[in-house]
Amino acid sequence: xxxxxxxxxxxxxxxxxxxxxxxxxxxxxxxxxxxxxxxxxxxxxxxxxxxxxxxxxxxxxxxxxxxxxxxxxxxxxxxxxxxxxxxxxxxxxxxxxxxxxxxxxxxxxxxxxxxxxxxxxxxxxxxxxxxxxxxxxxxxxxxxxxxxxxxxxxxxxxxxxxxxxxxxxxxxxxxxxxxxxxxxxxxxxxxxxxxxxxxxxxxxxxxxxxxxxxxxxxxxxxxxxxxxxxxxxxxxxxxxxxxxxxxxxxxxxxxxxxxxxxxxxxxxxxxxxxxxxxxxxxxxxxxxxxxxxxxxxxxxxxxxxxxxxxxxxxxxxxxxxxxxxxxxxxxxxxxxxxxxxxxxxxxxxxxxxxxxxxxxxxxxxxxxxxxxxxxxxxxxxxxxxxxxxxxxxxxxxxx
DNA sequence: AGGTATTCACATGAAACTATTCTCTGAGTTAGG
DNA sequence: TAACTCAGAGAATAGTTTCATGTGAATACCTGT
Numbered sequence: 001x002x003x004x005x006x007x008x009x010x011x012x013x014x015x016x017x018x019x020x021x022x023x024x025x026x027x028x029x030x031x032x033x034x035x036x037x038x039x040x041x042x043x044x045x046x047x048x049x050x051x052x053x054x055x056x057x058x059x060x061x062x063x064x065x066x067x068x069x070x071x072x073x074x075x076x077x078x079x080x081x082x083x084x085x086x087x088x089x090x091x092x093x094x095x096x097x098x099x100x101x102x103x104x105x106x107x108x109x110x111x112x113x114x115x116x117x118x119x120x121x122x123x124x125x126x127x128x129x130x131x132x133x134x135x136x137x138x139x140x141x142x143x144x145x146x147x148x149x150x151x152x153x154x155x156x157x158x159x160x161x162x163x164x165x166x167x168x169x170x171x172x173x174x175x176x177x178x179x180x181x182x183x184x185x186x187x188x189x190x191x192x193x194x195x196x197x198x199x200x201x202x203x204x205x206x207x208x209x210x211x212x213x214x215x216x217x218x219x220x221x222x223x224x225x226x227x228x229x230x231x232x233x234x235x236x237x238x239x240x241x242x243x244x245x246x247x248x249x250x251x252x253x254x255x256x257x258x259x260x261x262x263x264x265x266x267x268x269x270x271x272x273x274x275x276x277x278x279x280x281x282x283x284x285x286x287x288x289x290x291x292x293x294x295x296x297x298x299x300x301x302x303x304x305x306x307x308x309x310x311x312x313x314x315x316x317x318x319x320x321x322x323x324x325x326x327x328x329x330x331x332x333x334x335x336x337x338x339x340x341x342x343x344x345x346x347x348x349x350x351x352x353x354x355x356x357x358x359x360x361x362x363x364x365x366x367x368x369x370x371x372x373x374x375x376x377x378x379x380x381x382x383x384x385x386x387x388x389x390x391x392x393x394x395x396x397x398x399x
Numbered sequence: 400a401g402g403t404a405t406t407c408a409c410a411t412g413a414a415a416c417t418a419t420t421c422t423c424t425g426a427g428t429t430a431g432g
Numbered sequence: 433t434a435a436c437t438c439a440g441a442g443a444a445t446a447g448t449t450t451c452a453t454g455t456g457a458a459t460a461c462c463t464g465t
Contacts, residue, residue, distance in 0.1 A: 107444060125444050126422035302447090324409065344449060349410065365410070369458025372408025 014232070016270050016277065022230040023263035025256060028073055033225065034218045035071050038209060042075055045207050046182070049090050049146040050082065054173070054180035057204050061190050062211025065254030068186050071211075072150055079148070089145035091117070098153040106165040109157065110136050113149070133168075137175060144178040154185040155192045163197045170203045213253030219245035222255050223262055231266060237276045240265070244282055261285050291385065297358055298389050299396065304343055306393045307335055308351050312361065313390050316379050323374040324349055338399050352377060 021027055032039060048055045062068045076092040083090040093116045097103050103112040110132045111122045117139050122132070140147060149169075151157065157165055172181055185204060187193075193201050214222070223241050244265070248258035262277075265285035269277045298309065311331035315322050328345050335342045343351075352375055356363040362380050367373045379386065393399070 105445075123422060125420055126442085128443060131443095304447090343447095345409085346411095346450085347448060350448095353410090365456095367456035367458085368408080369456070370405085370407060370460085371458075372406085373455060373457085374409050 016231055016235040016266050016275075018232055019230055020263065020266075022226050023259050023266070025260070027226075028070065028077065029226075032067060032071050032074050033222050034214060035067050035211075038211060039071050039075060041209060042071065046075065046079065046148065046184075049148060049182065050079065050088055052089060052144060052146055054146060055148075055182045056206035057170070057183045057185075058207045058209070059185045059187070059193065059205035060209050060211065061187055061192070063190075063213055063252050063254070064188050065248075065256035065258075066211040066213050067255065068188075068211050069152055072152075072184065072186065076148065076150065089143060090148065091145055092148040092150070093117075094150045094152065096152040097157040104156060104160060106161060106168070107132055109151075109165070114139060137172075140179045140181075141176050142178070145180075147179060147181045148184060149181055150184045150186065152186045153188070155187045155189045158192075158196070163200050166200045166204060167197060170200060214249070214255050215253060216245050216249035219248050219253065219255055219258050223258055226259060227262060230263075231277075235266070235269075235275075235277060237278045240277055240279055240282055243279055247282075247286065260289060264289055291388075294360065294381070294385065295388070295392065297360060298392060303340070303397060304347075305351055305354070306397055307331060307338075307340060308348060309355065309360065310334060310390070310393045310397070310399070312377065312379060313386060313393070316386065321376045321378045323376060324352060325374065327352070327377065334399070338397065340397075349375070 022029075042058065042060075045058055046055045060068050060072065073094060076094060079090060080092050082088070093113055095103050095109065095112055095116070097109065101108070103109045107125075107127075107129050110129075111124070114122050114132070114136055119135070119139060122135070154166075169181075169183060183204060190210075193205055196204075220241055223245055227236060227241065241262075244258055244262050247261060248254050251257060261282065262285075265277050265281040268284050268288065269281045274281070298306070301309070308327070308331055311327050311334055312322070314330055314334070315326060324345070328348050331348060332342045352361070352363055355361045356375075361377050363375045363377045365373065366376045381389070
C-alpha cells in the first residue's frame, strides 16, 4: 500500500548518477587515456588502408582491461569517419569471437562478417562451410576495398577448433581479386601465438603490439575522468577513487574491473539513499560483484554440470579435499535418485576441468603413488555462498 | 639399504556416435484458370 | 500450371560415449652387502 510512496520517493530523491552510461563497458570515450603512443603506432600500421592499400596484419596482446578493445574501436571509429568524409572504400569490421552462438566457430564467424556487410539473411546452420565462404567472397569482392577485420578474443576461436580457421582467414586474400583484408587479432593470452601453425603465426603477426597494464595512478585518472561525468559533483567521498584503483592495480591493472567496481558501489549507495559513495560501499560492491559472478556462472550451467556441482556441495562438509572417484559416486547416486541419466566418468572428468577453468572449484592433479592419480578438488566458497548455490541448484533441478 | 619394477586410479586424447537445428530439393498435392 | 506441403538428404554443432594411451609416485620386489 505504500508502494506508491516508494515510487514517489524513488522519483523524488535524486540519484548519485547523472549519466551511468559512462561507466558501462559499452562506453567509448572521446579520448583514450595513457594509450596515445600505442594508438599512434596502430594508426601508423593501419593508415595505408586509407590509400586503399592493404595494411600489415596486426596482433595485439594485453591482459583484460588494458584498453585493447577500446583503443582499436577508437581507431576504427575515426578511420571510418575520415573514410566516409572522403569517400574511401574501407570497411572496418569488429567481431568478438567469444560471444557464444554468434562467432565462436568458423561458420558462424564468416556468417557474422557477412551480416556486418548488410546481408542479414544468412542461415545459422544448414549450409556447407564453403558455401558460406562463397557468399562472403562474392559480397566482398564486388569492388576494390580494404576490409579491416578485427577479431577480439581470437584465442577463443582456436581453442575450440584448431588453427585451421586462422589459416583459412590468412588465405582469403589470395582468393580475392579486388578487395583486400587486413586481419587484426586481439588476444589476452600472451603466449597465444606460440602454439600456432608457423605459417599462420608469421602471416598473422606481421606486426605485434603489447598493451601493458595500467598502474594505480593511471587507473585513478581514468576513474576520475569517468566519474566526473557519471556522478553528481561531490558524490564520491575522498579516498574512494584511490582505494578503487588500488583494488584494480592489485589485479594486474584491470581498468574495466575498477570501473565496474565504482559503478556497483554507486548503485549500492544509491539504493540505500546515501548521499555519498563511501569506502564501505566499495567493499560491499566487491563482494557483490564476486558473488554475482559466481551465481551467474552457476545458473548458466547446463543441468548435468549443476548436478556435478551439487555432488561436490554434498561432499564438502565431510572433509577437506575429495577426488574424482568420490565425486562421481555421489553424482551417480544423486542422478539416479532424481531420474537423470548418469554420464560417464570420462565426461565428469572434463566437467570438473571446466569448473576449474571457471574458477568455481580448485582442482589440481595429484598422484597418490600406489593409489593412483586423480584430481584433488576443493571448494573455496564460504558457507553462506555454498548454501545459496545449493538452493539455486535444487530449485533449478527440482531435487 | 638401495635400486627397479609394478600398479593404481584416474588423466588425457582421438574418434565416433547422437540429437537437434536448419537448408535445400524434388515428389506429390492442391487450387485456380 | 503455379503455388504449396512435406519428407528425406546433408550440414553444422553440442554433448556425450568408446576406445586407447599416458602418468607420478607409493609400494612390492629384488639384489648385493
